[in-house]
Amino acid sequence: MPPEHRHRIQLIDTHYGGDVSRVVVGGIPHVPGDSVLAKRAWLESDGDALRRLLLSPPYGEPAMCANVVVDPDLAGAEAGYVIMEAMGYPFFSGSNSICVATALLESGYLPMGPPGRQVVHLQAPAGLIRAEVEHDGRNVHSVTVTCDTAWVLDRGRTADLPGFGQVTYDLVWSGCFYAVVDAAAHGFALSEPERPVLADFGLSLCLVASPDLELVHPDHGDTGPLAFVNLAGPVTEGDHGLEMPSVTYVHPGVVCRCPTGTGTAAQLALLADDGVLGVGDRVTSISPTGSTMGGQIVGRPDLHGRQGTTSTITGRAFTLGVTELVVNLDDDLAEAEGIWELLTGTAGR
Numbered sequence: 001m002p003p004e005h006r007h008r009i010q011l012i013d014t015h016y017g018g019d020v021s022r023v024v025v026g027g028i029p030h031v032p033g034d035s036v037l038a039k040r041a042w043l044e045s046d047g048d049a050l051r052r053l054l055l056s057p058p059y060g061e062p063a064m065c066a067n068v069v070v071d072p073d074l075a076g077a078e079a080g081y082v083i084m085e086a087m088g089y090p091f092f093s094g095s096n097s098i099c100v101a102t103a104l105l106e107s108g109y110l111p112m113g114p115p116g117r118q119v120v121h122l123q124a125p126a127g128l129i130r131a132e133v134e135h136d137g138r139n140v141h142s143v144t145v146t147c148d149t150a151w152v153l154d155r156g157r158t159a160d161l162p163g164f165g166q167v168t169y170d171l172v173w174s175g176c177f178y179a180v181v182d183a184a185a186h187g188f189a190l191s192e193p194e195r196p197v198l199a200d201f202g203l204s205l206c207l208v209a210s211p212d213l214e215l216v217h218p219d220h221g222d223t224g225p226l227a228f229v230n231l232a233g234p235v236t237e238g239d240h241g242l243e244m245p246s247v248t249y250v251h252p253g254v255v256c257r258c259p260t261g262t263g264t265a266a267q268l269a270l271l272a273d274d275g276v277l278g279v280g281d282r283v284t285s286i287s288p289t290g291s292t293m294g295g296q297i298v299g300r301p302d303l304h305g306r307q308g309t310t311s312t313i314t315g316r317a318f319t320l321g322v323t324e325l326v327v328n329l330d331d332d333l334a335e336a337e338g339i340w341e342l343l344t345g346t347a348g349r
Contacts, residue, residue, distance in 0.1 A: 005329040007343040009054075012103040013320040017258030017291025020320070021099035022054055022066040023081075025109055027325075029345030035073040036080040040125040043068070043082055044089045047347065049338030051084040058333055059325055062086040063254045065093070067100050069109070077123035078110055086254045087227035091220060092126040092148040092175025094261010094293070094313045101131040102140040102317040112137060124148075126175055144294075144314040147261055149301060150174035150269035151308040159212070161204040169205070169229075174265035176228050177215045179205055183231040183245065190233050190245040192288040195255050202229040202249025218304045227251040230263040235276060240284035240292065242277075247288060259285035259293040261313040268295050269309040 010026030031047070033039035043050065053059055054066040065085050072080035081100050083093045101120050104110040110120060115137040122129045132144040154171040157179075161167050167186060169179040183190050188198065210225035217223055233245030248256040248263035256263075264285040271277040282296045294314035301308050327343060341347040 007327050007329075007340075009325045009327060009343070011054075011323040011325060012107050013323055014099040014103050014317045015320055016095040016099055016315060016317045017287060017293075018289060019095060019257045020061075020064045021096050021317070022060065022064060022323075023100055023103040024054070024066060024068045025103075025107065028068060028342060030347060031068065031070050031082070031342070032347055036070060036082065036123050037125050039068075039070050039080075040082045040089050040091075043084070047339060047342050050342060051088075053327065053339060054325075055084065055086060062252075063256075065096050065099075067096055069100070069104070072123040074123050074128050076121050077128055078121055079104055080123040082125060085250055087251050088224065089125070090176040090228075090262070091217075091223075092124050092129070092262065094145055094147055094175070094264065095256075095258050095315070095317075097122065097124065097129055097131060097145045097261065098143040098313075098315050099317040101133055101143050101145070103319060105133060105135065105140055106138070106319050107322070140317070142314055142316050144312050145261065146298070147265040147311050147313060148175040149299075149303050149308040149310045150265045151303055151306045152269055152273050153177075153306075157209070159205060159209045161201070161208055164201060164204060167205060169209070170270055171213070172230075172266040172269050173217065174269060175262045177213075177217075177223060177226060178228045178230050178262065178266040179209060179226055180230045180232055180266050180270060181205070183233050183247070188231055188247075190231060190247050190288050195288060198231065198247055198249065198288075199253055199255045201231075202255070203251065203253060205229050206249075206251040225251075228262065230266050232267045232270075235271065235283060238284075240286075240294075242281070242283040244283055244285050245288075246285040257287060257289045258291040258315075259287045261293065264293055264295045264313055265309070265311045268297055268311045272297055272300060272309040273307075
């Protein structure tokens with residue numbers, strides 16, 4: 001095979017609670033766009049073959065996520081990143097933000113300071129993201145991320161799902177639009193053996209509810225069909241203090257192994273609106289696999305004519321390895337031709 005028929009993409013593979021997040025740090029010379037938000041839009045409209053390549057066999061799996069590291073455009077940001085998931089391109093992701101901060105510091109892409117606490121500012125498509133990192137000078141032990149401010153759009157919506165009957169859900173923005181469902185009200189214990197039926201439930205709710213929803217963000221515009229479902233358990237006292245079971249479904253077909261930052265933030269927004277939790281309160285969200293994520297409400301700002309809820313999430317990601325993918329133009333399974341200009345640095349020039 002001629003050398004010009006192969007190109008290489010450098011990744012740092014990480015995971016949070018078993019959910020793999022791939023951080024692309026090399027091999028993509030130029031993503032068109034003069035901002036992180038514009039680069040996201042270009043990848044979504046013209047460069048989606050990259051997402052499909054990284055999250056589909058033979059290179060990946062749909063349950064993975066990927067983050068393309070790009071130059072930031074906001075003052076104070078040290079690196080930008082565009083998030084790619086099975087559903088497409090969310091504007092924010094808590095677990096991915098924790099993974100990106102971990103990967104960039106542990107790899108030396110961003111300088112790691114003396115052992116202790118280090119604040120890193122990243123830029124997601126949603127805007128500037130503050131990450132407070134605890135590390136020993138070599139390895140990251142925890143990351144606390146300030147989430148995109150969440151707000152509740154609608155309460156008590158219903159959808160008739162084949163095989164599940166009438167389902168009631170609340171609609172929340174937490175970096176993406178979520179349908180949040182009371183798990184117990186629909187017979188779910190949120191246990192690991194339920195994962196297949198939880199996937200069926202999430203799939204059905206997204207398909208049935210989407211035609212009745214206009215998911216338009218005041219700043220980002222039309223965000224597309226419903227793609228996120230959170231199944232929420234009750235807040236109780238447990239080994240971690242206040243605890244709440246949580247399952248995040250990402251369309252199509254992915255049940256996350258970790259609680260997810262956006263799912264946790266959506267639950268906290270509803271609990272704050274209901275007066276169950278207030279500013280300063282902490283809770284640990286727990287997925288069916290036992291993966292945990294700490295959440296804390298830190299503010300209730302006015303946002304888009306509603307009272308929002310700003311939360312932080314805390315967790316730990318682990319570096320799995322540094323990977324160099326070889327993309328072969330002659331491999332029909334790689335769908336490489338759709339991203340060839342992106343890989344060779346000529347896209348948008």
